[in-house]
Amino acid sequence: MSEHLAPRGSESVAPGAEYAATASSAYRAALSVIESVEPRIAAATRAELSDQRASLKLIASENYASPAVLLTMGTWLSDKYAEGTIGHRFYAGCQNVDTVETVAAEHARELFGAEYAYAQPHSGIDANLVAFWAILAHRIEQPALAEYGVKGINDLSEEDWETLRQRFGNQRALGMSLDAGGHLTHGFRPNISGKMFHQRSYGTDPETQLLDYDAVRRAAQEFKPLILIAGYSAYPRRINFAKMREIADEVGATLMVDMAHFAGLVAGKVFTGDEDPVPHAHVVTTTTHKSLRGPRGGLVLATKEYAGSVDRGCPMVLGGPLSHVMAAKAVALAEARRPEFQTYAQNVADNAKSLAEGFLTRGARLVTGGTDNHIVLLDVSGFGLTGRQAESALLDAGIVTNRNSVPNDPNGAWYTSGIRFGTPALTTRGFGAAEFDRIAELVVDVLKQTTPTATAAGAPGKAKYSLADGVADATKAASAELLDAHPLYPGLEL
Structure with a gap:
């Protein structure tokens, strides 16, 4: 992140004038x-900055990119077609464009310790595809192709190609x-991944809601997948990727890890050893926003x-790469x-x-x-x-x-x-x-004062709700105190 208009560590840094x-x-x-x-x-665009400055953004897949990253995307690199590779x-x-892609891939390899990096995917889903x-x-x-004695698929006969x-x-x-806690691209049937593959899923232990590696092993031994997918979108724990690689090797599978959510924790050396997927997986995918604080895009390692x-x-899979976004990836990876x-x-x-402790001390129930x-x-x-209703x-x-969703969610993936x-x-x-403990207090207070309301037909509703009078205004006022103490892009005036 830019040291000028962004925090360093957990303390806000006033930008140079x-x-x-x-x-x-x-x-x-x-x-x-x-x-x-x-x-x-x-x-x-102006309203979006105002809205982001004035709200407590707690979406796990969102972040704030530096001005350097944002400005990099608004250039004439956008005007180039560059299908192919370096x-x-x-x-x-x-x-x-070759220079841009080379620099982005270089930073990705060095940051994650990967043997190879591909910077072209437009998103996390593209990276997974x-x-x-x-x-x-x-x-x-x-x-x-070796079996048929040809160099490329275009050399195959129609019968052999079929x-x-x-x-x-x-x-x-x-x-x-x-x-x-998995992602929809990990085999969810409405997604293309669920249509591409003969797919099965592994879950978590019914009691602890933690990943059960023995159960994953049994599922892999029974199903014998070509690809074992690890990673998550909403699992609040770390994964032992060394164990996942052992399981993959036992059944002859390729281990693919989707680290889109926690890539920043890998880059920042919070996840190391068995919890770092890069030394253990054959292929690793990620987004470049979320915890990496880059532009919206993807990488494959x-x-x-x-x-x-x-x-x-x-x-x-891809068409022309977005050269301006690859340039922004390079800047974000250099920052990381x-x-x-x-x-x-x-x-x-x-x-x-x-935040978790703040919820628990106030009697809230957390998955895992x-x-x-x-x-x-x-x-x-x-x-x-x-x-x-809560959202x-x-x-x-x-x-x-x-x-x-939570494990075995009775309300399904929509409600x-x-x-x-x-x-x-x-x-x-x-x-x-201290601020995250205060956020937990505000959240619990709002939820305690929210009441489900019935549908027009009188049936219990899953979407309608009523929030007690004055709660929204009081919460916004309390949030404003927290936000004013930590301004977004301090010194940036439009």
């Missing part, structure tokens, strides 16, 4: 140009179930064995290699513990009973609410969260029984333990 003035001038000029063409977009483009004149197809190409396509295509479409994947297949992400990012990452984890990453998952059924009531009070909280964004603003 010259830097703040320069950044302010840059944004004012940019918005003025935009306004001359479409004033509604300029107005919405030094092997399908368009001429891509020498500067690249990974899935790269694994299929490596495990299925390459041996088949045979190979059938092999692609009938592979098995084993991933964490959505209600246990891989061992040298899989590098050639991943490098074919375009044209295998600075020593202060490790302080930030540790504060993210420490603040999550403070706590956290040791950046996520706190609150089961709101104890308040008599659904996740949707809406909190938003009315200026607290931005998202509803989330849910949980609320997911994350600490990366407010830690970026400089919030510490």
Whole structure:
């Protein structure tokens, strides 16, 4: 993160006056140009900064990128088509894009200790698709081409291609179930991952709600997947990736880890050893926003064995890379290699513990009973609410969260029984333990004073609710005290 307009560690850093003035001038000029063409977009952009400054952002998948990262995206690098990869483009004149992609990949390799990095994916889902197809190409396509005695799939006869295509479409994947904390791209049926693969899910222990490695092993031995997927979107604990690799090796599977949520904790050396997926997985995917504080985008990391297949992400899955976003990834990854990012990452984890303890001391129920990453998952059924009711009531009070399933959720994936909280964004603003304890107090107070209301037909409702008079205003006033003490982009004036 920029040392000028962002916190270092958990303490806000006042920007240098010259830097703040320069950044302010840059944004004012940019918005003025935009306004001359479409004033509604300029107005919405200004309003978004105002809204983010005035709300407690507790969505685990959101953060605040530095001005350097944000400004990097608004350049003429956006105007280039650059299908292909470094030094092997399908368009001429891509020498500067080659530099951008080379720098982004270099920072990613060095930051995570990876043998290979691919910076082109536009999002986490794109990164996962690249990974899935790269694994299929490596495990299925390459041996088949050798069997047929040809160099590429275009050299296959129609009959042989149909045979190979059938092999692609009938592979098995084993991933964490959505209600246990997995992501929809880990085999959720409505998602393309659930349609690509013959898929099964592993869950968590019914009593502890913790990952049961023996149960994962039994599932893998019975199902024998080609790909074992590890990682999570809403699991508030760490994973032993050494054990997951053992399981994958036992059944001949490729271990793929989706670390989109906790990549910042890996980059910041909070997760090390068996909890760092990079030394253990064949392929690792991530987003570059969330806990990494970069632009919205994705990365794929891989061992040298899989590098050639991943490098074919375009044209295998992707079209033209977003060169301006790759440039912003490079800037964000360079920021994450600075020593202060490790302080930030540790504060993210420490603040999550403070938030969890704040909930527990006030009688709230947490999935797994706590956290040791950046996520706190609150089961709101104890308040008599659904996740949707709780999410809406909190938003009315200026607290931005998202509803989330809990293990074996009786309300399903839409209404849910949980609320997911994350600490990366407010830690970026400089919030510490005391502030997160106060947030827990505010959340519990709001939920205690929220009442479900019936539908028009008189049936119990899962969406409608009533918040006691005065609660929203009082909570917003209390939140404003916390937010004013830790301003967002201090010194940046539009």
